[in-house]
Amino acid sequence: MSLIELQNVTKIYDTTGVSVEALKDITLSLDKHSFISFIGPSGSGKTTLLNLIGSLDKPTQGKVIVNGTDIAILDRAEAAAFRGSTIGFVFQNFNLIPVLTVYENVEYPLLMLKNIGVRDRRQRILTLLEQVGMIDQKDKYPNQISGGQKQRVAIARALVTSPKIVLADEPTANLDHATAFKVISIMHDMQKTFGTSFIFSTHDPKIVGEAELIYTLEDGVIVSQDNKQRRQS
Amino acid sequence: MTNLIKIAVRNLFRYKRRTLLTSSLIAFGVVLVIVFGGLAISFKTQMVGVITNTALGDLQIHRKGYVESIDNLPLNLSLSEAEYAVVESTLQAMPEIAAYSPRIKLGALISNYAQTSNIRLSAVRPELEQATVTDLVKRIRRMDPNQDHFLEPGEIIVPENLMKGLELTMGDEIVLIATNKDGSVNGIPVRVAGVIESVLGPMGKDGYIHFTDAMSLLRMEQPEIIEVAVKLKEFDELGRVYGALKQTFGSPQAVEEVHTWEQLSPFASIASIVDLLVIVVKFILISIVLVSILNIMTMSVYERVSEIGTIAAIGTPPRRILSMFLVEGFSMGLLSTAGGMLIGLGIIWLMNVTRIDFKFGPMEVSLAPSVPASEVILTVVIVMLVSLFASVQPAYKAAKLEPVDALGHV
Numbered sequence: 001m002s003l004i005e006l007q008n009v010t011k012i013y014d015t016t017g018v019s020v021e022a023l024k025d026i027t028l029s030l031d032k033h034s035f036i037s038f039i040g041p042s043g044s045g046k047t048t049l050l051n052l053i054g055s056l057d058k059p060t061q062g063k064v065i066v067n068g069t070d071i072a073i074l075d076r077a078e079a080a081a082f083r084g085s086t087i088g089f090v091f092q093n094f095n096l097i098p099v100l101t102v103y104e105n106v107e108y109p110l111l112m113l114k115n116i117g118v119r120d121r122r123q124r125i126l127t128l129l130e131q132v133g134m135i136d137q138k139d140k141y142p143n144q145i146s147g148g149q150k151q152r153v154a155i156a157r158a159l160v161t162s163p164k165i166v167l168a169d170e171p172t173a174n175l176d177h178a179t180a181f182k183v184i185s186i187m188h189d190m191q192k193t194f195g196t197s198f199i200f201s202t203h204d205p206k207i208v209g210e211a212e213l214i215y216t217l218e219d220g221v222i223v224s225q226d227n228k229q230r231r232q233s
Numbered sequence: 234m235t236n237l238i239k240i241a242v243r244n245l246f247r248y249k250r251r252t253l254l255t256s257s258l259i260a261f262g263v264v265l266v267i268v269f270g271g272l273a274i275s276f277k278t279q280m281v282g283v284i285t286n287t288a289l290g291d292l293q294i295h296r297k298g299y300v301e302s303i304d305n306l307p308l309n310l311s312l313s314e315a316e317y318a319v320v321e322s323t324l325q326a327m328p329e330i331a332a333y334s335p336r337i338k339l340g341a342l343i344s345n346y347a348q349t350s351n352i353r354l355s356a357v358r359p360e361l362e363q364a365t366v367t368d369l370v371k372r373i374r375r376m377d378p379n380q381d382h383f384l385e386p387g388e389i390i391v392p393e394n395l396m397k398g399l400e401l402t403m404g405d406e407i408v409l410i411a412t413n414k415d416g417s418v419n420g421i422p423v424r425v426a427g428v429i430e431s432v433l434g435p436m437g438k439d440g441y442i443h444f445t446d447a448m449s450l451l452r453m454e455q456p457e458i459i460e461v462a463v464k465l466k467e468f469d470e471l472g473r474v475y476g477a478l479k480q481t482f483g484s485p486q487a488v489e490e491v492h493t494w495e496q497l498s499p500f501a502s503i504a505s506i507v508d509l510l511v512i513v514v515k516f517i518l519i520s521i522v523l524v525s526i527l528n529i530m531t532m533s534v535y536e537r538v539s540e541i542g543t544i545a546a547i548g549t550p551p552r553r554i555l556s557m558f559l560v561e562g563f564s565m566g567l568l569s570t571a572g573g574m575l576i577g578l579g580i581i582w583l584m585n586v587t588r589i590d591f592k593f594g595p596m597e598v599s600l601a602p603s604v605p606a607s608e609v610i611l612t613v614v615i616v617m618l619v620s621l622f623a624s625v626q627p628a629y630k631a632a633k634l635e636p637v638d639a640l641g642h643v
């Protein structure tokens with residue numbers, strides 16, 4: 001069984017009385033240890049799709065099965081526990097907690113899980129900060145570091161609980177090109193090092209080069225699927 | 234938990250000015266309660282002390298119906314020797330009673346042969362009176378201060394206003410004239426042996442003469458006791474002793490009646506107004522805390538929606554988000570109360586060092602405010618509970634936020 005399974009998933013937003021069909025009958029299966037990108041113009045449904053995979057939202061129709069769990073049956077607390085153990089998040093706006101230092105931001109999800117001893121915890125945080133190149137900034141607060149650095153910290157935070165999947169919704173949208181490339185390549189390194197599946201979305205076709213698998217979304221429908229091997233040959 | 238507190242405190246210090254402003258407000262409320270409460274309690278205990286220890290005693294026993302017509306000083310409503318003996322044996326049997334003093338209360342004319350005035354007199358046995366209202370002597374200035382008793386037969390202690398009004402001086406010979414219960418008029422000469430300063434309430438402006446002088450003035454063959462003042466060993470026992478005495482003297486066939494100082498002195502209503510004010514100030518404090526914490530926590534939640542979305546998205550359970558905000562509100566209350574308490578106790582300490590003297594009516598009062606520990610603890614507990622309570626709604630709102638909505642909120 002694959003890591004992520006979407007079966008005939010439809011998502012309809014009905015908030016303002018006008019119903020918007022953000023995803024239309026999507027069937028998809030994604031494997032472990034992959035580095036996947038969803039690309040598409042603004043409004044094509046990328047965020048909606050990632051929110052479903054991340055159990056932040058529920059499909060209107062169809063099934064979303066992530067790591068063997070049907071996310072539709074989870075209540076709020078169960079969904080939170082599921083995200084804490086299985087999924088890491090990287091956000092477009094970095095979303096670090098401003099009152100915590102770099103080190104404490106990475107530590108935060110671990111404190112939520114609570115079952116790791118102090119020494120192991122410290123070891124793991126330092127290793128990750130080392131790997132994303134932020135070890136020398138560990139005592140700074142988020143407002144003292146740059147956007148690219150924040151996103152590196154966010155990647156470390158997403159990985160610290162050893163999730164199966166890291167979801168990154170437009171992680172580079174607020175970064176300049178060079179920094180964006182750097183962030184994507186760090187994510188790729190992490191994927192190779194830890195075997196975590198990375199799924200990221202972007203509206204910028206230029207930065208997807210590294211992705212092994214690229215899905216293109218348009219108006220809630222996957223219009224094409226492209227893999228690296230095919231592109232290179 | 235320590236982590237929750239760390240995050241809460243750091244969040245509070247994120248908006249320094251706002252936090253400082255709100256906690257100053259709460260601290261101010263706490264200071265108000267502590268200082269005002271301290272002053273009020275001190276004022277009350279002092280006043281009650283003066284009234285019970287220099288004039289009324291803690292309790293009084295009269296013939297039934299006396300207190301109703303106390304303003305006329307009726308002489309016919311008295312206890313005979315036999316009836317007084319019953320009262321005495323009852324009082325002696327009660328271990329809570331420290332002392333008691335029989336009195337004759339009368340209205341008389343006082344004359345220095347040139348001018349005449351009215352005077353209310355308490356006729357007492359000095360040794361018993363002194364044991365019962367122990368601070369009475371502090372109000373009295375005698376011409377010869379080295380006496381054992383404040384009063385000898387043949388002497389009168391004159392209230393200060395009459396002393397001035399009649400232009401009396403110590404040692405003057407004056408005459409007291411009174412009508413007894415049968416209507417016959419009599420007069421006796423007495424010597425002015427001292428002045429007594431006035432206090433608030435009944436007996437506050439009474440003169441004092443010896444019991445035996447009153448007996449001869451009123452031509453009594455046997456002592457006729459108008460009033461028995463009673464002092465307790467522990468003032469706090471008042472309610473219980475009063476209840477017990479009422480059992481004995483309150484029955485329909487009994488000839489006596491019992492009253493506490495509260496029923497006899499107008500200060501009792503002042504005291505309850507003071508108590509009421511303290512309660513009002515506490516309510517003000519509660520409102521201050523409620524409104525400020527509710528306000529600051531609502532703002533906190535509103536400003537940090539996307540942050541709440543983030544921590545919810547990365548797996549923080551809703552209950553933990555709830556407790557995060559509860560801890561934040563609670564810490565706010567705790568820090569503010571701690572500050573307010575220190576300042577409040579500091580002010581009380583300063584007041585004790587400097588001592589505030591003032592006149593309340595005719596009385597000199599020296600305030601040495603003190604707050605019972607129980608009051609301080611109560612105040613702290615109230616503020617803590619109210620802080621927690623005020624944080625519940627905002628915290629609940631935070632915990633209820635859907636991460637998708639919250640993340641979308643920028």
Ligand SMILES: Nc1ncnc2c1ncn2[C@@H]1O[C@H](COP(=O)(O)OP(=O)(O)O)[C@@H](O)[C@H]1O
Pocket residue numbers: 013014015016020021022040041042043044045046047048049
């Ligand atoms: N909460 C929402 N309520 C109503 N419509 C929404 C909501 N979120 C997204 N949509 C709509 O769903 C569609 C897909 O949105 P989204 O998944 O955010 O696309 P993308 O991330 O690719 O820009 C858009 O038309 C958008 O307007």
Ligand SMILES: [Mg+2]
Pocket residue numbers: 043046047048169170
């Ligand atoms: Mg989007």
